[in-house]
Amino acid sequence: MRNLFGRSLQTTIIFLIVGGILVLAFGGYLGTASRGLSGSLVGVQTWFATRFAAIQDFLAAPRDIVALRQRNTELEQEVSRLQGQLIDLQQKVDETEILAALVNFQRTNPERSYKGAAVVGRDPSPFLHYIIINSGSNNGILRGMPVVTNQGLIGRIDAVIADASRVQLITDPASAINIRLQNADTDAVLVGSVTGDLSLDMISQDVTVEAGDVVLTSGLGGGFPPDLIVGQVLNVRKRDFELFQQATIQPSVDFARLEIVLVITNFRPVDIEPLDPLNTP
């Protein structure tokens, strides 16, 4: 009994001593010893905390990456959708601009009737320069009608079916149009080529032609109405030993980017072939 009491007392005293030392140490009353102890404990705590945080990150991170990837995919889809929308809207804006220009052109030339049509194709053969438009005889289109844009002349109707027509461009190698040089006030013939370049032929040697001169249809021959803009003179080739001068023309229309065109529906080409002396019996 005495032994038991003695051991309990001994234990209690030891606990009190150790507890007291710890209290004093944590309270900072033990100076260097206290700092060393608390420093060691904080170090251990830091070590554990760092490792735990690392383990926690390791375990939690994959879930975050999956979530982030999912979010990224969603955002990319959203960006793609918006980009598609932007392209659609841009196309509509471009189309509206073209239509507005055509309407403006129509207003400034009220003496003519126009029928708008979209370009839906080109000739399968690269030797010829034809386009296909989505208006035909059902829309009052007839063979020979001139086709223009707000920038100028592009060609004439070559063949017509119910809902489509084929247009021979002025750049076609077989195309020859009577034109007038506005500044020089002289007539000439505009011819196309296999490369799509336009040139003027049959310009009299007496006439002074300069780069920048405006080229208009003359109306001679009855194939086209007069005063439709064709382009501008780019450069002139004049040789003394040749009968005529020649000139290269910069067309006013970009033939590579034709989208919407206007057919002049109140113009009927005149067939002057029977009046040609060579065809008269």
Add this chain to the structure above:
Amino acid sequence: MFRNLIAFPLLALVVIVQSAVVSQMTLLAGYADLMLVVLAAWALKADASSAWIWALLGGIMVSFVSGVPWLVPMFGYLFVVLLAQLLKQRVWQAPLLAMFSVIFLGTLSMDILTLIVLNLLGTPLPVGDSLGLIVLPRVLLNLLFSIPVYAVVRDLAQWVSPVKEVE
């Protein structure tokens, strides 16, 4: 037999794609002739009688859309089929080589025929420019197109007239 009727929608689609898409993909001033490539591949893979009919149909469809006189695509495509039939018998072990040969010779003959006919009808086409700017780029583009087209047409020919396995 009835599967051969696919020629109508397929060749119509070829003309549409040619007119709306392929003709915008230019190299110098030339662009590929998709109809010629399809017909050459078909003539190499399918039976002779259907190849002649397809060529005739393709010629009619192209001459309907094109400003080129009708006899050019008609006889041009028939000649391509003839070339394919001749080469098929001689180069039968290397079908892609036969395809390239048909495309090369077919494109040249077709374009030279076009050049001659258009010049005869009064369209001034200088031979040098036409060869350099149209015909040679067209040969190259047709050869490029021939690889994917051959693969598609080979599967189509197999679908139209399946080869029966010998037991």
